Amino acid sequence: MKILEVKNLKKTIGKRDIIKDISFSIEEGEIFGFLGPNGAGKTTTIRMLVGLIKPTSGNISICGYDLQKDTENALKEIGAVVENPELYKYLSGRENLMQIARIRKVPKEEVNEVIRLVGLENRIDDKVRKYSLGMKQRLGLAASLLSNPKLLILDEPTNGLDPSGIIDFREIVKKAAKERGMSVFISSHILSEVQNLCDRVAFINNGVIKSVESIINNSMETETDIISLKILENINSNILSALDYVKSVKKIDDKFELIILSNKTPELIKYLVNNNYNIDEVFKLRKGLEQRYMELVEGGIR
Known part of the structure; x- marks a missing residue:
């Protein structure tokens, strides 16, 4: 009711x-x-x-x-x-x-x-x-x-x-x-x-x-995930941004922080491996309410 x-x-x-x-x-x-x-x-x-x-x-x-x-x-x-x-x-x-x-x-x-x-x-x-x-x-x-x-x-x-x-x-x-x-x-x-x-x-x-x-x-049940990614080779962030399931890319020191569609992490990894990029680290950041608030209200990752 x-x-x-x-x-x-x-x-x-x-x-x-x-x-x-x-x-x-x-x-x-x-x-x-x-x-x-x-x-x-x-x-x-x-x-x-x-x-x-x-x-x-x-x-x-x-x-x-x-x-x-x-x-x-x-x-x-x-x-x-x-x-x-x-x-x-x-x-x-x-x-x-x-x-x-x-x-x-x-x-x-x-x-x-x-x-x-x-x-x-x-x-x-x-x-x-x-x-x-x-x-x-x-x-x-x-x-x-x-x-x-x-x-x-x-x-x-x-x-x-x-x-x-x-x-x-x-x-x-x-x-x-x-x-x-x-x-x-x-x-x-x-x-x-x-x-x-x-x-x-x-x-x-x-x-x-x-x-x-x-x-x-x-934790939030959302349509996107936040992924932390470290690749051994130099890669232009535009290559990642061009993937249709990637919503945004941000470079932080030697890592990338990506907002991608939910459950698309395996597809991202497969793409990188098939294109001969060596992945040093990849993990899904726990999405709390604060992070989701910043995405929706403030307009992006902080």
Whole structure:
């Protein structure tokens, strides 16, 4: 079941096209990353997803409810943590949650459950002004989970957290998604965290989604491989570039770094051997999210 479906979404502000005809979907229980540089359109997209601004055109569907035509039912299925959550600092963590629970008609048992889920049992009755940033993020996450949403939207949720706080938050999100069968949409600048957390990721730049790709065993499933190649003879890089399965060639010291179509390494080796080139080294570089980000968003190998 598709929890979120975005079709041909556009947003124009003045004469500037901010979001340019993007489409993607999120399946039930999936953790979906949304990556791009500052100004790429991430925040504008999120503001449309949570109903803060209307798209110029296109459609957003949440659990089958059209966000424009059936706003109330669509938004009932969403929980969100957008950067630093707004909290009453003079109240305790529990009192903050109870205020929200009363408005949403959420039973006390559910409040206790989310407190357990985010690991705040020992500090929930302290005043929020005594909380660390990590604890405030946990409380904000607990608040977003109170209505048991089908879709959790997180916009830069680990901003300002130290490494242990980032790891803790990641594990809490994984636990919440698993226990509740919840889908998660997360926008973040921390590529390593997205790689460790997400099932799929969309790369956006200049309002355009460049690619949507799967992450399997903390590595990217892509259409290309990056090969490191050392040849004993002198060879002009143009010879390698001319091969139809080679996308780009870069000389680094005495080696070549090539982007080639996936699973074409044997064909490359066969070509070199048949043309009497002696291969000293050849290996496939592990493709992490950072490398893929540089290819898609920054336009090449670094």
